[in-house]
Amino acid sequence: MTSAHGRERxxxxxxxxxxxxxxxxxxxxxxxxxxVDLLLSNLGVMTTAIGxxxxxxxxxxxxxxxSVFAICSVVAGVAAVHGAPMPIVAxxxxxxxxxxxxxxxxxxxxxxxxxxxxxxxxxxxLRDALRWATQGEWIAGLPDRFQWLGLSQRSYPVAATLAVAxxxxxxxxxxxxxxxxxxxxxxxxxxxxxxLAGVRTARVKGAVFxxxxxxxxxxxxxxxxxxxxxxxxxxxxxxxxxxAAVVVGGAAVTGGRGTIAGTALGVALLGAIGPALxxxxxxxxxxxxxxxxxxxxxxxxxxxxxARTSARAAAEPAxxx
Amino acid sequence: MSVSLLHAQSITKSFAGARALGGVSFDLRAGExxxxxxxxxxxxxxxxxxxxxxxxPDSGSLAVRGQPxxxxxxxxxxxxxxxxxxxxPSLFPHLSIAENxxxxxxxxxxxxxxxxxxxxxxxxxVLARLGVALDPDRLVGTLTxxxxxxxxxxxxxxxxxxxxIMDEPTASLSGREVERLLAIVARLREEGxxxxxxxxxxxxxxxxxxxxxxxxxxxxxxxxxxAQIDRGELIRLMVGRDLAVVYPQRSGGAGRVALExxxxxxxxxxxxxxxxxxxxxxILGLAGLVGSGxxxxxxxxxxxxxxxxxxxxxxGVEVRIRRPDEAMAHGIGYVxxxxxxxGVVLPMTIAANATLASLDRVARRGVVxxxxxxxxxxxxxxxxxxRTRSVDAPVESLSGGNQQKVALARWLAIDPSILILDEPxxxxxxxxxxxxxxxxxxxxxxxxxxxxxxxxxxxxxxxSDRVAVMREGTIAxxxxxxxxxxxRVMEMALRDPRRGAQP
Numbered sequence: 001m002t003s004a005h006g007r008e009r010x011x012x013x014x015x016x017x018x019x020x021x022x023x024x025x026x027x028x029x030x031x032x033x034x035x036v037d038l039l040l041s042n043l044g045v046m047t048t049a050i051g052x053x054x055x056x057x058x059x060x061x062x063x064x065x066x067s068v069f070a071i072c073s074v075v076a077g078v079a080a081v082h083g084a085p086m087p088i089v090a091x092x093x094x095x096x097x098x099x100x101x102x103x104x105x106x107x108x109x110x111x112x113x114x115x116x117x118x119x120x121x122x123x124x125x126l127r128d129a130l131r132w133a134t135q136g137e138w139i140a141g142l143p144d145r146f147q148w149l150g151l152s153q154r155s156y157p158v159a160a161t162l163a164v165a166x167x168x169x170x171x172x173x174x175x176x177x178x179x180x181x182x183x184x185x186x187x188x189x190x191x192x193x194x195x196l197a198g199v200r201t202a203r204v205k206g207a208v209f210x211x212x213x214x215x216x217x218x219x220x221x222x223x224x225x226x227x228x229x230x231x232x233x234x235x236x237x238x239x240x241x242x243x244a245a246v247v248v249g250g251a252a253v254t255g256g257r258g259t260i261a262g263t264a265l266g267v268a269l270l271g272a273i274g275p276a277l278x279x280x281x282x283x284x285x286x287x288x289x290x291x292x293x294x295x296x297x298x299x300x301x302x303x304x305x306x307a308r309t310s311a312r313a314a315a316e317p318a319x320x321x
Numbered sequence: 322m323s324v325s326l327l328h329a330q331s332i333t334k335s336f337a338g339a340r341a342l343g344g345v346s347f348d349l350r351a352g353e354x355x356x357x358x359x360x361x362x363x364x365x366x367x368x369x370x371x372x373x374x375x376x377x378p379d380s381g382s383l384a385v386r387g388q389p390x391x392x393x394x395x396x397x398x399x400x401x402x403x404x405x406x407x408x409x410p411s412l413f414p415h416l417s418i419a420e421n422x423x424x425x426x427x428x429x430x431x432x433x434x435x436x437x438x439x440x441x442x443x444x445x446x447v448l449a450r451l452g453v454a455l456d457p458d459r460l461v462g463t464l465t466x467x468x469x470x471x472x473x474x475x476x477x478x479x480x481x482x483x484x485x486i487m488d489e490p491t492a493s494l495s496g497r498e499v500e501r502l503l504a505i506v507a508r509l510r511e512e513g514x515x516x517x518x519x520x521x522x523x524x525x526x527x528x529x530x531x532x533x534x535x536x537x538x539x540x541x542x543x544x545x546x547x548a549q550i551d552r553g554e555l556i557r558l559m560v561g562r563d564l565a566v567v568y569p570q571r572s573g574g575a576g577r578v579a580l581e582x583x584x585x586x587x588x589x590x591x592x593x594x595x596x597x598x599x600x601x602x603x604i605l606g607l608a609g610l611v612g613s614g615x616x617x618x619x620x621x622x623x624x625x626x627x628x629x630x631x632x633x634x635x636x637g638v639e640v641r642i643r644r645p646d647e648a649m650a651h652g653i654g655y656v657x658x659x660x661x662x663x664g665v666v667l668p669m670t671i672a673a674n675a676t677l678a679s680l681d682r683v684a685r686r687g688v689v690x691x692x693x694x695x696x697x698x699x700x701x702x703x704x705x706x707x708r709t710r711s712v713d714a715p716v717e718s719l720s721g722g723n724q725q726k727v728a729l730a731r732w733l734a735i736d737p738s739i740l741i742l743d744e745p746x747x748x749x750x751x752x753x754x755x756x757x758x759x760x761x762x763x764x765x766x767x768x769x770x771x772x773x774x775x776x777x778x779x780x781x782x783x784x785s786d787r788v789a790v791m792r793e794g795t796i797a798x799x800x801x802x803x804x805x806x807x808x809r810v811m812e813m814a815l816r817d818p819r820r821g822a823q824p
Contacts, residue, residue, distance in 0.1 A: 180431040186413050186424060193411035196375060197424045198396035256415035 007250030010301070011265040014294075018272060026279040034275070036157050040226055042271040043164050044069070046264065047219030049242045050171050051101075051212030053263045056246050057175070058208050059188040059255025060108060060115035064100070064122035065216045065242055069235030071130050072097045072220035077139035077230035080146040089146070093224075094217040100126065101213020105206035115209075123239065134232035142228060149225050160222050167215070172260035184208060188255025244291060245270050248298045270294065324351045325387065326515040327372065327403070327484050332381035334367050341367040343539045344381070349484065349515040354506060356518045356526045356547070359536035359559055360720075360750030365519050366408075368536065369488050372517065373405035374398035385484070399425070404482030406473050408489040414462030418472055419444035421461050425476040447475045451505065467494050474505065485509060486517040489748070491525060496610055503529055521748065523552055535559055560752045576601035578637070579770035580653075580739045582622065585631030590617040591794040595631070599739065599770040604761065606785030607774045608810050614794040615774045616658055619741045623655040624648045635739070649678065651739075654732030658743040658774075660721075664728035667717035671709060672698025674716050675730040682734070701730035706756055722746075722753020729760060740764060741772040746780060758784060778807050790814050 022029040048065050055062045076093040084092065100122070107118040148156035175181035186194040187204045195201050224230050249266030251258025273294070274287040327349040334342040342364045349355050359365050370376040372383070374393035383390045385401045398405070404425070412421050423440040444457035453471050455464075461472060470490065477485050487506070491499045506516055506529050520526050526533060527547060534544040535558040543558050578598045585595040592614050599605045607615050620626045622633065624642040633640055635651050642648045648655070657663040665674050676683045676697045683693040698712035705726040709719060716727050725745060732740055742761065746754045761784060765771050775781045781788055788805040790797045790813040797813045 177435050177437075178431070179427070179429065179433050179435055182416075182420065182424070182435055183431065185416060189413035189415040190411065193413060196373075196395045196405075196407075196411055198394075198399060198428075199424075252415070256413065 006305075007298070007301075008259065008262045008265055011248060011250070011262065011269055011298075015265060015269050015272065018269070018276060022276055022279065026276075029276060029279050038271065038275060039161060040157055041223075042267055043160055044219035044223035045238070045241055045245070045271065046164055046267045047167065047222060048212075048216045048238060049245050049263050049267050050168055050260060051208075051215035052242045053246050053249075053251060053258055053260055054171070054175075054184060054208040055115075055212045056243070056251050056253060057184050057188045057255060057258050058205050059191065060205060060208070061243065061253070062101075062104060062115065062119045062209060062212050063239040063243070064104060064119040064126060065212070066235035066238035067123045067126035067130070068097055068100045068213055068216045069220045069223075069238050070231075070233060071100065071126060072217040073224040073230050073234045074130060074134060074139055074232060075217075076221050076224050077142060077146075080142055081139060083143070086145055086150055090149075090218070090221055093221040094214050097213040097215070097217025097220070098210050099213070101210040101216070102206070104213070105209030108209060109202040109205040127233075130232060136232055138232055139230040140228070142230070146225060147228070156225070164222070167218075168260050168264055175260065180204075180207075185256055188252075188257075190256070241270065244295050248294055250298075252302075325349070326351050326385065327517075328384040328387075329368075329372060330382045330384075332368065332371055332378045332383075334364075334371060334376065334378050336367075340539055342371075342378070345536070345539070345541045347372075347534060347541060347544075349517055351483070351515050352510055352513050353531040354510055354516045354518050354529045356520065356530035356533045357536060358520070358523070358526060358533060358555065360722075360752055363536040363559070363750070364539040365536055366488065367539075369405065369486055369517070369519065373403060373486055375405075399480065400428075402481070402483040403486065404477035404480050404484070405486040406477050406488065406490050412461045412469055412472060412476075415460060417458050417460055418448075418455055418464075418475075419457035421472055422447060422457075422476050422479045426480045443479060444475070447479045450478060451475055452501065467498050470494055470498075474502065478505075483514050484517070485514055486519075488519045489521065490518075491520060491522060499525065521750065523555060526555075527552070556751055559750075576603075576768060579635065580622075580772075581634040581637075583632045583634075585618070585621060585628055585633070587617070587621055587626060587628045589629075590614070590621055590626045592617055592621060592628075593794050595794075595796055597789050597796055597799065599772055601738070601770050602765050602768045603786045604765050604771040604773055604784050606781035606788040606805075607772055607791060608778065608781045608788050609791030609797075609814050613791040613814065615791050616743055617794070618791070619655060619743050619772065619774060622648070623653060623741065649735065649737075652735075652737050654678070654735065654737035654740040656725075656728050656732060656740070656742045656745060658747065660725055660728050665716045665724055665731075668715050670698070670713045670715055671702065671707065671719075671727055671730075672712040674727050675701040675712075675734060678731045679734040697734060701727070701734070704733070705730055705760060720750070720753070722749040722757070725749055725753070725757060726760070729757070733764070737769060739770045739772070741774070743774045744776060745773070746775070746777065754780075778810060781805075782807060782810070 028034070048069065052062060052065060072093045075096040076089050079089045079092045104118055104122055107113050108115045151159055175184060183194065183199045183204050186197065186199055187201045191201050220235070245266035246258065246263050247253060247266070248270060249258065249262030249264070251262065270291055273290055277287050277290065278284060325348050329345065329347045331344045331346055332342050333344055345364065345368060347368065357365050357368065367376065371378050374395045374397060377392060383393055390397070390401070413424070419440040422444045441457045448455055448457070451471060451474065455468065455471070461469060464472065474490070490502055494502060503525065506518065509516055518526070518529060530547040532544060533547050533550065533555065535542050535555065537559060577600060579601045581598040583596045586593045595618055597605070607618070609615050617626060621628050622642070624644045624647055633642060640651055642651065666677070672694050676694050680689065683690055683697055695712060701707065702709060702712055707719070707723050707726045709723065716724055719727065729745070745761070746757055749757065761771060761773065773781065773784060782805055785802065785805065787799055787801050788810060789799045790810055792814055800809060
């Protein structure tokens with residue numbers, strides 16, 4: 001447990017350092033408008049990242065979340081344009097995500113196809129299917145009750161942030177304190193051993209893909225209500241943003257290790273850094289380079305720690321006769 | 322006649338057409354240790370997987386306490402009080418010791434609440450029963466192999482299983498831990514549990530077993546009371562033939578010094594002031610306890626680990642070896658301990674594996690000549706007696722002993738002047754063991770200087786011209802063949818009274 005918390009601590013420190021630098025050189029970064037803007041643009045990412053954390057914990061990956069995100073946004077918009085009440089709109093977005101997650105999950109868990117292949121295929125096929133269905137048109141003419149989920153522009157950020165925080169806490173609590181959550185870790189840590197311990201590994205893997213899809217749908221909804229139109233090509237590059245945040249947050253891509261808190265910190269760090277560069281007058285081109293460097297630093301730190309641990313294990317004489 | 326806890330009747334099982342078990346019957350009574358022995362590939366692992374519910378048999382029946390069990394699954398086996406300790410620990414490296422133990426014993430809804438304090442308490446109790454001081458919060462991935470084996474045993478104890486299946490439980494243990502394990506086995510038996518005990522180490526089998534069942538080629542050829550069978554007969558039953566000389570003798574006659582190590586030290590590897598030499602045509606046994614630095618020494622000589630101080634001379638010339646390819650250029654070969662991880666490339670063919678260290682001999686201008694590779698593979702199969710249908714078979718399709726022969730073949734192909742063998746017969750069956758011994762002898766007769774690391778003392782004593790005993794990272798002494806007895810070697814390996822820390 002300590003090693004996982006170590007990562008969370010270092011990401012939190014990096015975030016604090018960034019904040020300290022900004023507070024000195026660009027205090028305007030902390031204006032309420034900028035912070036709310038930053039928060040709103042990352043709520044969708046965070047919601048999706050919760051789902052991706054679950055998927056990565058089982059040792060799988062889902063790179064179709066960007067395409068699923070686009071589809072769910074459009075589904076929500078179409079439902080709203082056709083006069084559906086907001087609860088139904090929300091349900092439709094989540095259901096669409098869950099259904100696509102189920103498709104991925106069944107192909108991975110039951111058919112045994114590697115998740116990188118399944119979700120790569122889904123990523124490509126779903127995006128082009130959406131382009132064909134919408135003919136590239138954006139969804140316009142959204143009713144007023146769609147905007148800010150029918151809330152005021154002031155109350156929406158509070159409500160949405162609370163909702164995402166609640167989701168994150170629920171997921172974190174489940175992972176730590178429910179048998180189902182522990183099964184997610186077990187499957188990712190050693191699938192064979194999990195099976196022998198009576199865990200139905202295929203079911204667990206299927207379930208995390210469904211949960212991942214559902215959360216992506218909800219994230220898409222939170223994102224869509226901020227705008228007057230819904231693009232038919234939303235969510236491009238989202239999968240990389242999300243996987244990067246999860247990895248920076250300390251999850252092992254091979255499964256079994258990672259926490260929601262780490263993911264939240266990863267989303268915060270990677271989300272804060274881009275606008276920070278803009279504020280400091282650094283070219284936006286550097287944003288991606290810096291994000292890449294952060295990912296590398298996080299993973300390299302891991303590799304060095306692993307090397308140290310194994311060296312220590314080798315140095316300790318295994319006391320025995 | 323005590324109660325039959327577990328009864329298997331006429332079990333058959335085939336994998337992809339190859340018969341693994343052909344009608345095996347087996348029974349386990351309460352309060353007995355029933356050992357299963359047999360060569361690798363005899364069907365022991367398959368039988369265990371069926372008894373533990375991990376595989377279902379093609380035909381035959383299982384009964385637990387007289388109740389027929391039509392379809393045994395791992396969760397059902399658990400509910401029936403069957404616990405299996407697999408050869409390779411089936412643990413969760415990212416999870417704590419407490420959780421690893423809890424997962425084996427807790428049952429209930431997926432949405433139930435996990436109680437961490439309870440889990441820790443349980444883990445502490447079970448570990449105390451085993452007499453080990455491990456922190457239940459430690460991640461299993463940070464434990465050593467023997468410690469992981471202890472956790473594996475703790476898992477079985479925590480479930481209060483009445484039927485405990487142990488598959489090679491001592492494979493990664495040695496000495497004191499083996500003693501502790503055997504004491505646990507004895508205690509479980511006294512408490513009325515039935516234990517199925519699988520081991521290649523016949524000494525252990527004779528120490529703990531009440532009955533012994535011998536498997537050969539997927540059939541149970543005999544079940545005997547342990548008191549009514551001796552070692553020789555057991556080996557005959559296992560291999561189906563007489564092994565005239567288990568340890569072949571060698572004419573001997575060593576040449577000049579091939580490898581000379583002086584004052585070798587490495588803090589990181591725990592070695593200090595190691596000095597020894599090996600002559601051409603000589604077998605130098607390297608004995609010592611697990612953790613005494615034998616593997617570290619071999620890896621340092623081969624350039625896998627860095628040395629802080631000391632010198633290495635080959636044929637009298639001082640050399641500096643920093644990487645394995647430099648060691649190979651000086652004519653050193655190394656067959657590592659963990660053959661599945663480091664010794665062979667499992668999915669590659671026998672021919673490709675055999676030529677991996679000598680690609681320059683089968684390749685021209687960087688392109689591998691398939692026919693030359695094939696010929697080299699065939700020669701290896703012929704010379705080493707590798708049992709396979711074809712040199713194109715992947716190494717993973719071979720039994721452990723034959724995999725080890727392939728690992729040896731790779732080095733024989735470059736004709737090394739110095740060959741270091743690390744546990745060459747670990748997990749290898751009796752028949753293949755004899756063949757590997759013969760190969761080692763033949764190599765020495767051809768003038769190779771052989772360094773033989775082995776935890777099996779009889780093997781070291783029988784094959785070695787001299788035995789160097791390691792203790793705590795240094796050579797405690799070297800005994801010539803005449804003076805090297807099991808007692809003296811163990812005495813040297815153990816002398817320091819400070820040993821005795823808990824694992």
